Amino acid sequence: MSKVIEYLKEVNLDNEKHIKDYIINSTTEELVIFIEHLRDLIEQDYVVKKYNPFTFVPNNELSGAGGCYELSCKIERANRFAIFSSLYAEDVYIQLNFITNPHDDFDIDEIDSDCETYSNFRYMLECDLSILNTYSKLIESGIVHITPPKYLYCKDCFHKEILGIENFIDIDPIKKSILNKAKLYVNSYDKDLDLLTFKVENMDEFFPEHGQIFVAPQNNLIKLSNASIKPGTLITNPSLINDFVDNFIDDEFVSTSYYAAYCKNNNAKLITNKISDSMFMNLANQRNKHNNGLSCYNAIPKYDMPFVTDITVEKALQLREIEGESFNKYRIALNKSISEQHKTNSTLEWNDIYDDILFPAFCELDDKLKNIKSGIYKKTFYEIALVGTVISAGVYTGIVPNNMTDIMKSVGVGTSAAISVGRQVFSKVPGKETLRENDYYFLWQLKKNIDKEL
Known part of the structure; x- marks a missing residue:
């Protein structure tokens, strides 16, 4: 409790x-x-x-x-x-x-x-x-x-420390790339408060869900004419654009480094849905390979994680408690299948995951039931979608400074592509122990339980 x-x-x-x-x-x-x-x-x-x-x-x-x-x-x-x-x-x-x-x-x-x-x-x-x-x-x-707070880093303090490290990682190439394509548009202007907000386009690497709105610093407003602060107007002032990109990329880089340090210290895996994290870590990997010949630092993504919609947390937890062994077997098998596929360096689409991994397993389980109506599969089940990319702990070394322990002491350590997945109508279940031998029995059984409620 x-x-x-x-x-x-x-x-x-x-x-x-x-x-x-x-x-x-x-x-x-x-x-x-x-x-x-x-x-x-x-x-x-x-x-x-x-x-x-x-x-x-x-x-x-x-x-x-x-x-x-x-x-x-x-x-x-x-x-x-x-x-x-x-x-x-x-x-x-x-x-x-x-x-x-x-x-x-x-x-x-x-x-x-x-x-x-x-x-x-x-x-x-x-x-x-x-x-x-x-x-x-x-x-x-x-x-x-x-x-809790005592186990977290202050990101502002972390920011000051990590950007002050000489010859750590050069993120200027990313800044230049973003400057060449980013578009800033006026979202609103409040005359009484002298407050201007703007939205950003062409920076999807940093906004996996949707674009975000930012507030323009007061010192930049004096550089804008009345005509240029109308909603929908493209901002062309180079000073405002440069300042935004420079500060924004710094903040994003620090955030990536922060999570990498936290995960490395806690022996955990980071899940991210931001392409920008891959960009930053790839810069670190390239630097390490060039300077130290460390070929083991592979660029992310390592592997992607599936997400099944229309399933409640309560139902999943209930079945986890009942089918603990099957649950572990299923996630180990799925994890292995997806990560092995990524080692081939070939693009892994979600229809491939379903067609090559899940659908055959579900078919095998269905066949064992011998109660499939007319042998026809009704592909009307839920969706599997991309949740995020898992970064294993081994890749953090490149983006975590060698003196990270000292830094931690100083700061006080205290879009998604969806596919349809078929479902099947079942009747009574014979031979459950035989069915449990299948690696994906847990996920199949969860589907089956939810089908009964639809």
């Missing part, structure tokens, strides 16, 4: 409506006390288990904690990754965006000083609480773990 989830249930904060009401009706001081108590509970819940090949750390875009600022988008991504975790992971370590920030000092007077700060504080708390509730079943099951 999780103390965090148990507490949220006790105070009636396990649903969205009550969260909103509580945050709106509470003073900032009351909310700060609440956050501090949650931090304590998160630390009490936290455990670091022994190594397991199915231990993952998702980037914040995948987990829903980060990425797009809209709460609905966060919850959608969190739900998707929760289903994946229930189907595949042994342990998942998630970092919240606000509650577990390593810099835990909240200045109540500062928060209450203006409307924007006041609102942002409450909105970020609402987002994190919603993320906790989305993963509640997995947290209670001991699969998802929320990393």
Whole structure:
């Protein structure tokens, strides 16, 4: 049982409506006390288990904690990754965006000083609480773990340290490439606040879900004419574009390095849905090969992870408990099949995964039942889609500085392509033990259980 989830249930904060009401009706001081108590509970819940090949750390875009600022988008991504975790992971370590920030000092007077700060504080708390509730079943099951502040790095401090390392990794080639193709368009301009927002196009490497909106720094606004701040206008000011790309790429590189360091220290595998992570790590690999002759540092992706839609976390967890042995057998087999395919350096499409791996296994199981209606398969089942790319711990060395231990001490360590998958209508199940011999019995049985409810 999780103390965090148990507490949220006790105070009636396990649903969205009550969260909103509580945050709106509470003073900032009351909310700060609440956050501090949650931090304590998160630390009490936290455990670091022994190594397991199915231990993952998702980037914040995948987990829903980060990425797009809209709460609905966060919850959608969190739900998707929760289903994946229930189907595949042994342990998942998630970092919240606000509650577990390593810099835990909240200045109540500062928060209450203006409307924007006041609102942002409450909105970020609402987002994190919603993320906790989305993963509640997995947290209670001991699969998802929320990393407490004392085990996180401050990203701002990490940023200063890692960009100050001389001759670490040259990311200028990526900056130049993005400068040549990025398009910035005015999204809105608030005259009273003198606030300009802009959206970015042609940078899909960094935005796996959808484009995002950014706020232009005040010092850049004086360089824009009245005509150039109309919504939809292409921004051509080179200073604003250069500043944005320079700062944005720096931040993204630091984020990749941060996750690489975290995963390496925790012997976990990073799951990312961002092509940019591959770009940064490939630069590191090229440098290592050139300077040190380390041919073992292969560029990512290592292998991609499947995600099955229309399956609930509750159903997957229930079957995991009943069919523990079959569950382990299925994920090991699927992991091996996909990773072996990637070693061939050939493109692996999701229809290949289904046609070559899953469909034959399902056919074999169906044949053993001998109850297939007219022998016709109804290809109306759910979808398998790309969740993200798994980066095994071995590739982190290139992007993690040699003096990372010292850096950690100094900062205070404390799109998706979908395919249809066929389903089959079944009757009674004879010879279950024989069926369990198939590597993919668990996934097939989960399909079958859900078919009964449709």
